[in-house]
Amino acid sequence: MRLGARFWKVQFLGWLAYAIACYVLSLPGLISGGFVRHLAVIQFKGYRSLIGLAISAGLAFLFSWLWDRKPRAWVLALAGLVSSVPLAAVWLVVLRSATGSQPVIHPDFAHDLLNYDIVLLAWIGLFLSYAYRLDLEAERERALRALSLASESRWQMLRYQVNPHFLFNALNSIRALVDEDPGRARNMITELAEFFRYSLLETQARDVPLGDELRAVRSYLAIQRIRFEERLSVTFDVEPHAEEVRLPGFLIHPLVENAVKHGLDARKGPLELRIRAARVGNGLEVEVSNTGSLRPSPRDSTEVKGRVEGTGTGLTNIRERLAHAFPGRHRFELREDGGWVRATLSVELARRQAA
Structure with a gap:
């Protein structure tokens, strides 16, 4: 166990408080007693604490x-x-x-020895409590680091899952x-380069402005509009202040990709896609909606009160990353509403972001 500067500061202040007490x-x-008597007592208590400090060290x-x-x-x-x-x-003995x-050996020696022993035992108890707390903090830090690495791994896995699939389709269309x-x-090549610039470079940061991700989403959708032409219609409704909010990278794109993929698969006619982002109070709300209906798979979906939860790996990934980035301060749901499938996420922002 490393005894850092904080320990020695508390050690010194503790023995100073002991002398004063x-x-x-x-x-x-x-x-x-007069001034000389007070001075003698102060000197005695000071020596007592200094020797105790040395022994406790x-x-x-x-x-x-x-x-x-x-x-x-x-x-x-x-x-x-x-x-x-x-x-x-x-x-x-050293103090006397x-x-x-007083003589070193005196009638009250055993009584004084017991008092000094109790002080040392109390110090040992406090030290062991401090050591236990340090171990708990280290264990908590290791757990948080492991959780962060796991979240990072899931994000990387999502990127590697999305990028090759999208690249394959885009290159076929370019060809x-x-x-x-x-x-x-x-x-199409220009939009593809812009999308991968964000995907491979800018999302190396833990958090990115929502506006950066939406620019990459626009590039992605521009490519899809070239591929599917009149079958895909896209509308953006994004407040300027919402674009400044920082979110984990690659959080919105899976929602858009799901909307395009499942929406086009489910409909023979045109697909209308809407992306909305707005500041709501001290939070942010983002909604990706598309015309169509939900068709949950019995294998990986659960329906609760009209909502479908857990449809697909990408959405599970989003839930886990939201729980890690905004513990207790987020909401995510996927639902069908009047001929539209709506994926909505909302987060409560920290004070520095909400200002």
């Missing part, structure tokens, strides 16, 4: 060494009892010798357009 407790016996190294070896609780308790008694005797206020319509082929 000992002096305050001595005040009733000093009512009739040695105990800190001893018990940190023991703690790193993960002993059983009874071993730590036994080590505390065995070490505290002789160290309390050393504390008392340094101040010369078909090269001879038929070179201008549209060039436009």
